[in-house]
Amino acid sequence: MSKLMVSLDxxxxxxxxxxxxxxxxxxxxxxxxxxxxLAISGEHAVLQMVGSDVFIEDLNSTNGTYINGKxxxxxxxxxxxxxxxxxxKIKYLGEDTSEYERTQVLRSGAATxxxxxxxxxxxxxxxxxxxxxxxxxxxxAIKVLNGPAAGREVVLSKxxxxxxxxxxxxxxxxxxxxGYVFAHVEGHMxxxxxxxxxxxxxxxxxxxxxxxxxxxxxQFLHH
Numbered sequence: 001m002s003k004l005m006v007s008l009d010x011x012x013x014x015x016x017x018x019x020x021x022x023x024x025x026x027x028x029x030x031x032x033x034x035x036x037x038l039a040i041s042g043e044h045a046v047l048q049m050v051g052s053d054v055f056i057e058d059l060n061s062t063n064g065t066y067i068n069g070k071x072x073x074x075x076x077x078x079x080x081x082x083x084x085x086x087x088x089k090i091k092y093l094g095e096d097t098s099e100y101e102r103t104q105v106l107r108s109g110a111a112t113x114x115x116x117x118x119x120x121x122x123x124x125x126x127x128x129x130x131x132x133x134x135x136x137x138x139x140x141a142i143k144v145l146n147g148p149a150a151g152r153e154v155v156l157s158k159x160x161x162x163x164x165x166x167x168x169x170x171x172x173x174x175x176x177x178x179g180y181v182f183a184h185v186e187g188h189m190x191x192x193x194x195x196x197x198x199x200x201x202x203x204x205x206x207x208x209x210x211x212x213x214x215x216x217x218x219q220f221l222h223h
Contacts, residue, residue: 002054004033004047004083005091018054023047025085026059039063039086047077051183051202053160053172054094056083076160076172140180142173145210145217153221156180164191165214173205173220180205180222187213 002018016023016033025033026044035044041061048055057074058065066084067075077083079094140156142163154161156173162185164170169187173180183202184190190198191213193205205211207222 002049003093005093006033006035007089007091008087018047018049021049023049025090033090035085035088037086037088040088044085045083050172050185051174051181052094053077053174053183054092055185061085140175140220140222142211142218142220145219147216163211163213163218164216169214171211171213174202178204180220182209182211182220 004016006014024031027040028042043059044061045065054077064071077092081092083090141153144152161173170185171191172183205220209220211218
């Protein structure tokens with residue numbers, strides 16, 4: 001089970017098991033993780049579980065949320081990542097220790113040097129770090145079926161690839177030893193697979209499955 005180790009000046013002061021879909025962190029007493037310090041906002045950040053993945057999102061806090069020294073808005077946590085809020089350090093210990101590499105969810109307007117990010121994907125313009133990161137000979141890809149990028153294939157070269165439009169609808173495709181798994185990340189509307197809305201947090205993908213989210217249809221290809 002994933003957990004958080006909260007420390008101050010190198011001393012662990014509390015340990016929290018992540019058992020809920022959403023775990024809130026802040027100074028106010030109604031938060032799941034209460035840190036009573038003026039450097040911490042009343043509602044500072046929230047951790048969200050999506051399948052076995054855990055995302056952290058800063059809730060427009062006054063002093064910000066940092067992961068391994070870098071300010072973040074929303075990010076997928078890796079095992080052993082250190083979350084910093086004020087003078088407190090919170091170490092994230094995931095359930096799959098180091099088996100999978102993680103990638104952060106690209107937020108709208110994030111700076112990137114990838115040409116694919118500016119190539120007019122329309123509603124599906126934020127595909128995760130594509131373009132230069134693609135590697136030939138990969139076994140799986142997604143093919144865009146509609147919109148300005150229709151016919152374009154995106155190779156799933158990373159362990160986790162995020163697709164969709166941040167702030168509207170985002171999903172992830174994760175490579176597991178047993179195959180590829182599709183999961184809902186954010187958005188009120190759930191994405192669909194083969195015309196059926198995703199009812200669980202995640203589902204296994206098979207060759208030929210048609211994914212639809214943020215108005216864009218994509219076909220999963222696994223050779």
